[in-house]
Amino acid sequence: MKIDGTPYRSVWVDADGWSVRILDQTRLPWQLDLLRLTDEDQVAHAIRSMQVRGAPLIGAVAAYGVALALRADASTAALDRAVAMLGETRPTAINLRWALERMRARLHNLPAAERVAAAYAEALAIADDDAETCRRIGENGLPLLREIAARKPGEAVNVLTHCNAGWLATVDYGTALSPIYQAHDAGIPIHVWVDETRPRNQGAALTAFELGKHGVRHTVVADNAGGHLMQHGQVDICIVGTDRVTRTGDVANKIGTYLKALAARDNGVPFWVALPHSTIDWRVADGVAEIPIEERGAAEVTDLTGRTADGRIETVRVAAEGSPAANPAFDVTPARLVSGLITERGRCAASEAGLRGLYPEAP
Numbered sequence: 001m002k003i004d005g006t007p008y009r010s011v012w013v014d015a016d017g018w019s020v021r022i023l024d025q026t027r028l029p030w031q032l033d034l035l036r037l038t039d040e041d042q043v044a045h046a047i048r049s050m051q052v053r054g055a056p057l058i059g060a061v062a063a064y065g066v067a068l069a070l071r072a073d074a075s076t077a078a079l080d081r082a083v084a085m086l087g088e089t090r091p092t093a094i095n096l097r098w099a100l101e102r103m104r105a106r107l108h109n110l111p112a113a114e115r116v117a118a119a120y121a122e123a124l125a126i127a128d129d130d131a132e133t134c135r136r137i138g139e140n141g142l143p144l145l146r147e148i149a150a151r152k153p154g155e156a157v158n159v160l161t162h163c164n165a166g167w168l169a170t171v172d173y174g175t176a177l178s179p180i181y182q183a184h185d186a187g188i189p190i191h192v193w194v195d196e197t198r199p200r201n202q203g204a205a206l207t208a209f210e211l212g213k214h215g216v217r218h219t220v221v222a223d224n225a226g227g228h229l230m231q232h233g234q235v236d237i238c239i240v241g242t243d244r245v246t247r248t249g250d251v252a253n254k255i256g257t258y259l260k261a262l263a264a265r266d267n268g269v270p271f272w273v274a275l276p277h278s279t280i281d282w283r284v285a286d287g288v289a290e291i292p293i294e295e296r297g298a299a300e301v302t303d304l305t306g307r308t309a310d311g312r313i314e315t316v317r318v319a320a321e322g323s324p325a326a327n328p329a330f331d332v333t334p335a336r337l338v339s340g341l342i343t344e345r346g347r348c349a350a351s352e353a354g355l356r357g358l359y360p361e362a363p
């Protein structure tokens with residue numbers, strides 16, 4: 001996708017042919033900082049600190065982290081160490097484990113001398129796969145928006161989304177935002193309600209930034225506004241991304257997603273979830289009981305970061321001094337509240353039968 005006319009992916013290999021470049025998402029939307037990562041510890045730090053975030057993107061960046069680790073030591077022990085260390089960086093998004101397992105499977109049986117080149121090739125294949133997958137998710141979600149547009153000629157289709165499931169969360173195009181970009185490019189009038197997404201404000205900072213750069217009309221709302229908007233007929237459809245979908249169709253996503261699904265159900269608003277194949281955890285059946293939910297630091301809740309009037313990026317405390325805070329970063333929306341899933345292979349019911357219909361080869 002483009003920023004001010006320049007095409008970007010969210011991760012790429014530098015012109016030097018080996019170091020890894022990312023956009024520092026902790027500085028967006030205020031500053032466009034390109035970071036250069038040169039070893040697996042820097043990659044782990046980038047994922048933990050959320051300089052890169054979003055389920056598909058952290059998988060792709062971790063894959064490059066394995067390639068960087070092997071440059072220093074291509075032994076099997078080093079490969080296993082890098083996979084284990086990078087796999088510990090964030091617990092909820094299954095894409096991380098998916099990408100690392102794919103790297104390990106590709107590299108384990110190769111002679112050490114062949115591993116570095118193969119690791120870069122595999123990481124690129126993962127990145128390319130994600131970009132193409134997300135493009136297709138857009139194609140498969142587009143008819144939903146077209147149908148709504150056909151029912152209200154001359155009026156904008158109002159979509160509500162939570163967190164950032166755009167190109168910044170993937171290698172390119174995004175998941176939930178991909179159909180929105182395709183609809184906008186096809187001339188369908190679209191307006192997006194962007195949940196701010198406390199505590200880290202991925203909606204206000206990243207989704208609003210992306211949509212603005214693409215020229216998509218949008219409005220940032222406080223997280224708690226969604227129910228009211230739905231009651232008043234101002235939301236035609238909710239589309240969100242996800243960090244892990246169980247084989248039965250339960251959906252883990254950024255904290256607050258579940259409440260939006262409840263409000264959507266109460267108001268008869270369709271609630272769709274967009275995901276790539278790498279987000280499905282075929283090993284898990286019960287999302288609420290089995291998906292690990294990341295607990296992040298209290299400071300993300302008690303403090304806010306933003307730009308001052310004179311252009312400095314500063315963090316200020318908003319909670320009362322001394323009050324403790326809890327920060328569960330994800331929640332699980334049970335499949336029964338999900339209208340359907342949008343994947344690169346098409347749309348399906350949020351159920352084991354629905355998913356297996358699209359992925360018959362799954363374990």
Ligand SMILES: CSC[C@@H](O)[C@@H](O)C(=O)COP(=O)(O)O
Nearest residue numbers: 053054055163165169241242254
């Ligand atoms: C295509 S991204 C889907 C999800 O990863 C996204 O909605 C989300 O919850 C991201 O959480 P984050 O904590 O910012 O990594």
